[in-house]
Amino acid sequence: MNDIVVTSRIRLARNLSDVPFTIKMNDYDASNVIDRVKNVILKNKQYHFDFFEIKKLPLLKRQVLIEKHLISPALASSKIKSAVAIDQNENISIMINEEDHLRIQVLYRGQEIQKAWEDANKIDDFLEQHLPYAYDETWGYLTSCPTNVGTGLRASFMVHLPALTLLGYMKGIIDTITKLGIAVRGFYGEGSEAAGNLYQISNQITLGQPEEDIIANVVSITNQIIEQEQQARLKLLSENRAFVEDKVYRSYGILKYARNISSNEALRLISDVRMGISMGIIKETTIDKLDVLLNLIQPAIIQDYFGREMTPEERDIKRAELIRKILG
Amino acid sequence: MLCENCGKRPATVHYTQIINGVKTEMHLCEICAKQKGSIEFDAPFSVTNFLAGILEPAFGAQVLKPSLEIALTCKGCGMTFDEFRRAGRFGCAMCYSSFSEKLYPIFRRIHGNTKHVGKIPTKMGEDIAIKREIDRLKIELNVAIKNEEYEKAAQIRDKIRDLEKKLSRE
Numbered sequence: 130m131n132d133i134v135v136t137s138r139i140r141l142a143r144n145l146s147d148v149p150f151t152i153k154m155n156d157y158d159a160s161n162v163i164d165r166v167k168n169v170i171l172k173n174k175q176y177h178f179d180f181f182e183i184k185k186l187p188l189l190k191r192q193v194l195i196e197k198h199l200i201s202p203a204l205a206s207s208k209i210k211s212a213v214a215i216d217q218n219e220n221i222s223i224m225i226n227e228e229d230h231l232r233i234q235v236l237y238r239g240q241e242i243q244k245a246w247e248d249a250n251k252i253d254d255f256l257e258q259h260l261p262y263a264y265d266e267t268w269g270y271l272t273s274c275p276t277n278v279g280t281g282l283r284a285s286f287m288v289h290l291p292a293l294t295l296l297g298y299m300k301g302i303i304d305t306i307t308k309l310g311i312a313v314r315g316f317y318g319e320g321s322e323a324a325g326n327l328y329q330i331s332n333q334i335t336l337g338q339p340e341e342d343i344i345a346n347v348v349s350i351t352n353q354i355i356e357q358e359q360q361a362r363l364k365l366l367s368e369n370r371a372f373v374e375d376k377v378y379r380s381y382g383i384l385k386y387a388r389n390i391s392s393n394e395a396l397r398l399i400s401d402v403r404m405g406i407s408m409g410i411i412k413e414t415t416i417d418k419l420d421v422l423l424n425l426i427q428p429a430i431i432q433d434y435f436g437r438e439m440t441p442e443e444r445d446i447k448r449a450e451l452i453r454k455i456l457g
Numbered sequence: 458m459l460c461e462n463c464g465k466r467p468a469t470v471h472y473t474q475i476i477n478g479v480k481t482e483m484h485l486c487e488i489c490a491k492q493k494g495s496i497e498f499d500a501p502f503s504v505t506n507f508l509a510g511i512l513e514p515a516f517g518a519q520v521l522k523p524s525l526e527i528a529l530t531c532k533g534c535g536m537t538f539d540e541f542r543r544a545g546r547f548g549c550a551m552c553y554s555s556f557s558e559k560l561y562p563i564f565r566r567i568h569g570n571t572k573h574v575g576k577i578p579t580k581m582g583e584d585i586a587i588k589r590e591i592d593r594l595k596i597e598l599n600v601a602i603k604n605e606e607y608e609k610a611a612q613i614r615d616k617i618r619d620l621e622k623k624l625s626r627e
Binding site: 144145146148149150152153228250253254257262263264265266267268269271272273274276278279282334335336337339340343393428440441 | 567580
């Protein structure tokens, strides 16, 4: 099952009661929130957080954090003073002055939503002991946007659905589950809608359900989609085995021998090979290696990996080199 | 393909985002992407932009009495309800109580619910418990006074004072 769920993520939106929300904040307010949160975070003995002020980070570093999903694009381009605290394992990040004063985010590889929730909950408890949260007995945690009020919780899975996409089933699935208060977002490469085949499934409703129910709901719908993906893979194998094997091995061949490759092409090929491994077609490499690649091939991360800025052309060459090295 | 922003340099950075089946693409050159593209990409498609639509008053209400909406203003940050409706964002925690009456239908439309049943912050949970205990003790105090049990009443009074102190400290 873990070859379909790539990552699990929990996010909690929180605000302080005694400072205007970010839309109405001035520089003084922004610094005030950063300083107070920083002081509290550094008191935490359980996790070790590194603290970064966004404006002090070079653009490339910000882009790396976006690609690692540790900060949002909105935080990186924030007009007001913003910051982020990141734990040493890079599973937990606390964004300060994004849409809300606080965005506690926990991200794990694989199906680890429960673990992510436990961590997020623990950090939330800790912060709450030292900061005056904006909370109302009726409406729960008060957030900047009315779509987050109540629990402030977003539970999401990044899932890899190549077979459902290939068979053209995704549109129907998205239409159906959208009606259940669940959102599906796809991140695709240029031109081809199939590139990547990675989708993010998350709850839309945050008010009127306890946290555990919201999470259970997303888990249950995701499990059903996983099951459908497995069925679709079996269908592909039984009806189009030769086609699938050819597709998967061609992609593997290009990845293994290319000398120049864009991130979009790499993403598409990695998706094919990833599916090929879990279908038992490709035994020469592992899902783990491909998931490492999934991260490393991204434009900013690859520059960070090689420790210098590169032109897009140079990146494509280095990317091909890196992929060959990891695939061995 | 040329960069969508400057129209001069070749587009080398491509973003495609699909939310609930709605696809949006952006093709930029390295330089423009650095300046704006990659980072601001999320903004035009955020939920808040669609929210403004949801927050619009119902068609009838808008036609009938646009001028009757006397500027409802938040006591905390000065945001007007109209401003909130346009931005789709609250200005501060007090906006919730300031706009209270108008929020129920909005929350019902977004969440299908108007009552939080999830987590209660521990500290606030304690406060709520203390407040309830004080209310209970006040009733007990009245009973004691009525029964002329003054020693007992003094004890209860001290207990209330302690709890009130505890509340104000926090």
